[in-house]
Amino acid sequence: MAQETLYKVCPLCGQAPVVRQNNGLYGCKQCGLQLKDRSVFGLFKKGQFGIVSLGQGQYSLVDPEQISLPAEPLKIVIGNIYTDQALAEIAQGQVERIRPVQTMRAELILEQLNEACFIQVDGLRRGQGQPLTDKSDYRPNQHAPQAGMEWKDEGNLFCTSQRLVMPSNKSTFIRLDRKITAVQAFRDGVAIQRKGEEFATYFVGCYSHEAALIAAYVMAKIPALRPAAVEALTS
Numbered sequence: 001m002a003q004e005t006l007y008k009v010c011p012l013c014g015q016a017p018v019v020r021q022n023n024g025l026y027g028c029k030q031c032g033l034q035l036k037d038r039s040v041f042g043l044f045k046k047g048q049f050g051i052v053s054l055g056q057g058q059y060s061l062v063d064p065e066q067i068s069l070p071a072e073p074l075k076i077v078i079g080n081i082y083t084d085q086a087l088a089e090i091a092q093g094q095v096e097r098i099r100p101v102q103t104m105r106a107e108l109i110l111e112q113l114n115e116a117c118f119i120q121v122d123g124l125r126r127g128q129g130q131p132l133t134d135k136s137d138y139r140p141n142q143h144a145p146q147a148g149m150e151w152k153d154e155g156n157l158f159c160t161s162q163r164l165v166m167p168s169n170k171s172t173f174i175r176l177d178r179k180i181t182a183v184q185a186f187r188d189g190v191a192i193q194r195k196g197e198e199f200a201t202y203f204v205g206c207y208s209h210e211a212a213l214i215a216a217y218v219m220a221k222i223p224a225l226r227p228a229a230v231e232a233l234t235s
Contacts, residue, residue, distance in 0.1 A: 010030060011075045011076075011078040011079040012078050012079075013028060013031035014099055016030035016031075018033065021034075024036070032055025033055055033078070035050065035052060038068050049069065049071060050067060050068045052064070057084075058085070059081065059082075059084065061084070061208045063208070066207065076122055079099065079120075080209060080210045080213050087138060087212055087216050090216040090217060091138050091220060095221070098118045098213075100116070101118065101120045109158050109160060109165060109167075113162075113163075117160050119157075119158070120158050121210045122157075123206075124154060124156070124157050124166070124189070124204060124206060125153075125205050126151070126152045126172055126201065126203055127150055127151045127201075127204065128200070128202070129146075130145055130200065131199055132192075135182065136182045136183045136184065136218075136219055137185065138219060140186045140208050142187060144204045150199075153170045154168065155167055157203055159218075164192070174194070174201065176222060178222065178223075179194050179195045179196075180194055180195075180222050181193050185211040185215035187208045188207075188211070189205060190206075190211045190215050192218065
């Protein structure tokens with residue numbers, strides 16, 4: 001028998017539960033999020049869910065057909081979805097638009113670093129690749145370049161109030177300060193350029209909307225990058 005409550009709190013709006021509806025879908029009455037069980041005859045894709053509707057608003061960076069995940073990983077992915085307008089506002093400095101991350105791993109980051117966690121993206125590969133120009137943009141228009149990439153490690157990326165953190169056997173810490181000269185979102189990742197480094201640091205393996213959110217957040221945290229954000233919005 002199918003469970004009646006998929007999420008006690010909607011990962012998209014944080015206002016209501018996501019429960020089973022009369023049409024067999026799971027939905028949030030507050031924001032209009034609708035999900036479906038993608039299992040076929042109870043055998044294929046068992047326990048995986050997909051997005052049917054994100055409710056009101058424009059989500060041009062989200063491709064629901066690409067997303068089919070078990071409930072818990074899907075919750076994190078949906079938590080990183082924002083409307084086009086919200087992403088633009090975040091890139092211009094309105095970090096208060098970001099919903100707080102409420103996972104056990106984010107709580108560990110808070111306890112260890114004493115820094116609030118704003119974004120969590122799971123299952124990324126970190127690499128050092130071709131450097132970026134000085135222009136920053138949170139809007140992805142191509143895949144991350146693979147030529148010459150030197151892969152280092154993999155793990156889950158957390159964006160805190162002061163840095164980007166990827167705990168692994170070679171834990172990565174990138175401080176959000178003026179040494180960051182550029183950030184660029186790709187369809188499958190994000191790259192960050194730091195002053196004095198002949199390479200950019202790439203985090204690859206996420207969805208386009210997650211890459212855009214990370215890049216927008218970095219642009220918001222670094223005042224020197226905000227003029228580039230405004231230019232990207234008006235070009």
